[in-house]
Amino acid sequence: MSGELPIPVFGHLVRMTDHRATFEHAALDEPRTEHGYCTDDMARVLVVTSRQPESSGDINRLAGIALRFLGDAQALTGACRNRMNAAGKWTDEPSLDDCWGRCLWGLGTAVAHSDVVWVRKSALVQFERAAQVRSPSPRAMAYAALGAAEVLTAHPDHRAARKMITDYAVSVPQPNGDPSWPWPEPRLTYANAVLPEAIIAAGVALEAPSLWQRGVDLLGWLLDLETSDDHLSPTPAGGRGPGDTGPAFDQQPIEVSCLADACARAAVVDPAARWNDGVRAAASWFTGANDTGQVMWDPETGGGFDGLQADGVNRNQGTESTLAVISTLQHAQRISLLQR
Template sequence: MTDHRGTFEHACLDEPRREHGYCTDDVARVLVVTTREPDPSGEVNRLAGVSLRFLNEAQSLGGACRNRMDSAGNWTDEPSLNDCWGRCLWGLGTAVACSDVVWVRKSALVQFERAAKVRSPWPRAMAYAALGAAEVLSAQPDHRAARKLITDYAVSLPTPNDSADWPWPEPRLTYANALLAEAIIAAGVALEAPNLWQRGLDLLGWLLDIETSGDHLSPTPVGGRGPGDVGPAFDQQPIEVSSLADACARAAAVDPAARWIDGVRAAASWFTGSNDSGEVMWNPETGGGFDGLHADGVNRNQGTESTLAVISTLQHAQRISLLQR
């Protein structure tokens, strides 16, 4: 799925749809999974390098970020502060904290500092940016730009919702929902604010309950989920499951409760068939993740977002398995 420019966004089965080009959202995810891979091979490090160069080209000098490049290498949109900006910071921060390649860490930090000069009005974009800042601070606790960004994020959080039935900060669950809880946990840890990270843990616990049906995950579908909605509902996307795995893995590093490790395992099991349809959601032969779970079957196209969702979730599951040996 990757050439010398970046990673193609879409696939027809396991073949990249080159005519659809590349997007920063996915390339940032590639940087996350490649730089946090333990003992990476030369090929994994090469993918990280390609991703880092792509993100550098995506950024404007002012810090905003383009999202879409066509197959000829031409940007087709203007720099913005949408989710692509936040995901860019998330990828860069992860590279700073996790890469074992010196030039990747140094280049990622320069790019991070450029993007961290600005702020987004969009909650998920800021949540991704906060995760990136938390990663930088885990490696460089005195980094001023990262600390300012994550502090601004914490200050911008809405007042907690006191409703026992619907404590979520939005009227409906939409996409990458666990991200919001994870970012609050990360901010609380980085700022040494136990009340803040407990707030994130409480939100994540509620979400995990909502998105669990019996012995398996039943994630929020593309159409969202609101109070009173009855599941299961489809089209379910792998990104929802991997976001939950990310958040549970971070929660497990803060809180010893077994439910977070169980959450990571449930996310991994969702891909192997423990889901609302009993369908395997990845292709072990290609390593690709399937694009969606429907009531009547599986979308078997293996796009980058879905494939990275599998890889990311299995990374967490493997790490937890190794820690418990």
């Protein structure tokens, strides 16, 4: 993991985006317009565009498109639709699924980090609407808690954000006492690292060191489990349970980017070198330090490849995978700048 890591490239993301939103899927590097758009992706677009330093006109335009999309996705109750077709028609009903939590995450990140005043103000209004409700889904609530934590960095007395993160903290399960499988679920599934990341974020926001330490400990276990020799070997799309051995495929870029997000957050509260090393390992996964030595992105355009297989790479460059590359390289770039 030595050597200079690349910087984020937004070209493919811009090319995947029209006046409505960013298309969800691609056939190689061509947008598959027939599959339309989704809130999950547009929340992630708002995250990466809001935290990109010295953002350009194209990046700010993407942020504006994402913010408008998320506003349209919200019902007055705060619930969110997830899927819009290429004609601009919503195809599902508002829910409190992951799209709701990711919407709050994207909006909170914009409130805390956007360079554009109207984006910050509009995002806060939308955040307050979505924060009226709660989800029964642990991952949706984890994403919502991350958004609330971001809002509190900019507005420490924000009541709705504080109530959201307090409610989340109360819902976090107690440690199960099993050192071999401390995970709060019987299997690892998807976006796993968001769970310990949200616990860390809640502990920091509520000034509860014992809570954030639980998140750090859980993340450390996950990072150890998903590290093989000197590279990451993330949980595949089919999940991973006690006793499962790796490597296993189909590995998804979102698992790598979630781990980078969580390690970057852990590094703020814990000086251990392993967290910055975890971010670098995540970035290096995309550049070839993985179970099969395959490059998982196009460094010219920034497009991310959709999956690592035992016998090769799924070279379709969907939006989720592209955003995973951008997000991970943003963290790696920030660490590099801090250590110069």
